[in-house]
Amino acid sequence: MLVYAVSIALAAGPFVLVGALVATCAVRLPAKSWPAAIALAALCPGCDCSMNGFVDALRHCPPPLAGAALMWGAACNPAALLATLSVLGPRALLARAVGGAVAATTVALLWSMLRGAHKWHAAARACAMHADLTERVERALRSLLPAAAIASVALVSVPEPLRTHLSPTVAAIAGALISPCSTADPVLARVLCSTPAAQAAFIVAAQCADVRQIFLLARSYGTCRAALAMIGGAAGCVAAAMIGYLS
Amino acid sequence: MSARPFACAAIAGIALAASIGDTTRALVALPPLAIALFGAACATLALRLFSARTSATMAAAAVAAIALLPGSLPVGHVLTRAAGHEGSADLFRLLDDVDAAPQRVLGTRASVSGTWMPAQPPRAATVSRRIMACCAADAVDVGLDVLPAPSVRAGSGQTVCVSGVVSARIIGGELRYALVRALVRERPCR
Numbered sequence: 019m020l021v022y023a024v025s026i027a028l029a030a031g032p033f034v035l036v037g038a039l040v041a042t043c044a045v046r047l048p049a050k051s052w053p054a055a056i057a058l059a060a061l062c063p064g065c066d067c068s069m070n071g072f073v074d075a076l077r078h079c080p081p082p083l084a085g086a087a088l089m090w091g092a093a094c095n096p097a098a099l100l101a102t103l104s105v106l107g108p109r110a111l112l113a114r115a116v117g118g119a120v121a122a123t124t125v126a127l128l129w130s131m132l133r134g135a136h137k138w139h140a141a142a143r144a145c146a147m148h149a150d151l152t153e154r155v156e157r158a159l160r161s162l163l164p165a166a167a168i169a170s171v172a173l174v175s176v177p178e179p180l181r182t183h184l185s186p187t188v189a190a191i192a193g194a195l196i197s198p199c200s201t202a203d204p205v206l207a208r209v210l211c212s213t214p215a216a217q218a219a220f221i222v223a224a225q226c227a228d229v230r231q232i233f234l235l236a237r238s239y240g241t242c243r244a245a246l247a248m249i250g251g252a253a254g255c256v257a258a259a260m261i262g263y264l265s
Numbered sequence: 266m267s268a269r270p271f272a273c274a275a276i277a278g279i280a281l282a283a284s285i286g287d288t289t290r291a292l293v294a295l296p297p298l299a300i301a302l303f304g305a306a307c308a309t310l311a312l313r314l315f316s317a318r319t320s321a322t323m324a325a326a327a328v329a330a331i332a333l334l335p336g337s338l339p340v341g342h343v344l345t346r347a348a349g350h351e352g353s354a355d356l357f358r359l360l361d362d363v364d365a366a367p368q369r370v371l372g373t374r375a376s377v378s379g380t381w382m383p384a385q386p387p388r389a390a391t392v393s394r395r396i397m398a399c400c401a402a403d404a405v406d407v408g409l410d411v412l413p414a415p416s417v418r419a420g421s422g423q424t425v426c427v428s429g430v431v432s433a434r435i436i437g438g439e440l441r442y443a444l445v446r447a448l449v450r451e452r453p454c455r
Contacts, residue, residue, distance in 0.1 A: 022402045025292040029400035031276055032303040105349035152270055152310040159272040202398035209344045209405050
């Protein structure tokens with residue numbers, strides 16, 4: 019179990035560092051440049067792991083938009099889309115894109131209904147504005163470690179033969195707990211899941227409803243918004259699985 | 266807010282220790298140099314707020330990593346399913362062919378190279394290759410069962426060439442492909 023947790027931390031760490039470095043530069047830009055930060059999060063995050071370091075750059079962005087960008091960027095960044103097309107094919111790519119869009123839209127809608135919808139989690143905002151690179155990396159790593167621990171427990175606990183008989187629902191739960199990297203989840207989906215629906219549910223859950231994403235959102239936007247994001251992630255999984263059933 | 270960089274220090278120690286030897290290759294897909302640079306960067310960040318505790322944390326993490334982290338990981342449950350992994354390995358090509366057109370491949374003779382795992386009842390012997398896209402947590406071993414288990418001198422984890430007839434069977438509801446009437450050589454296939 020220790021080996022899995024350390025491997026997750028070592029693999030994600032460099033991307034977290036890069037995300038924090040970009041965020042440290044981005045926070046120096048004027049507040050009016052927040053659309054650029056949204057676009058960067060949604061289109062070029064590099065990897066879902068880098069979001070842990072990058073999230074501070076979204077401090078001036080309306081939280082509903084930031085939440086949507088984080089959801090979309092985690093599930094549908096260019097590297098993840100390319101890996102999905104290569105390993106699982108165009109139908110899975112469509113399912114991933116639809117699932118990511120549904121998750122992002124649902125999160126934006128749910129967060130916009132909250133009172134104080136346009137305010138950052140107060141403590142997190144203060145940290146984001148005044149943190150230097152060391153503090154940013156430290157917070158990101160501390161957010162990552164519990165997710166790594168949960169994923170390693172899940173990997174050790176689930177009997178190996180069970181992993182080859184995953185229904186869409188179980189596949190989604192497995193993806194959420196294991197929380198693999200967005201470029202690795204297509205390979206895992208292909209070997210662990212027999213049906214397109216299960217594969218689609220796995221890859222969307224692995225990025226939109228996973229423990230890593232939830233810890234990130236809870237740290238930056240509060241527990242309530244993180245819980246709503248899980249609902250958005252679940253909606254994305256359902257949409258992706260339906261695309262999988264139809265293929 | 267000021268956070269003491271203990272996570273930074275700990276992961277810096279682990280990364281620097283893991284980048285020595287084969288530990289990095291066993292744990293992550295990134296090259297050892299990238300992990301070493303990452304460890305050095307975290308160490309630099311942590312030591313900016315120099316304190317005895319930070320240094321001690323880093324050293325303790327490094328020692329623990331050297332003592333506890335393995336240089337290689339054993340073969341786990343082998344999946345006999347195509348992974349869609351682009352690679353020139355004969356094993357991956359055979360699994361892709363079986364996945365695409367099983368009736369054309371079943372019953373034919375094939376040779377594949379991979380890591381040998383002796384039979385451990387009820388598990389059959391296997392020949393497999395590990396696919397690690399990101400880290401050990403998402404690594405999977407894909408390959409074939411080898412039936413019947415011939416008496417071979419190859420030890421667990423050794424690279425072998427296995428030749429046999431491709432067949433399929435159902436084990437516990439799972440479709441598994443195997444090489445039967447197998448011949449095992451203690452070297453990669455040429």
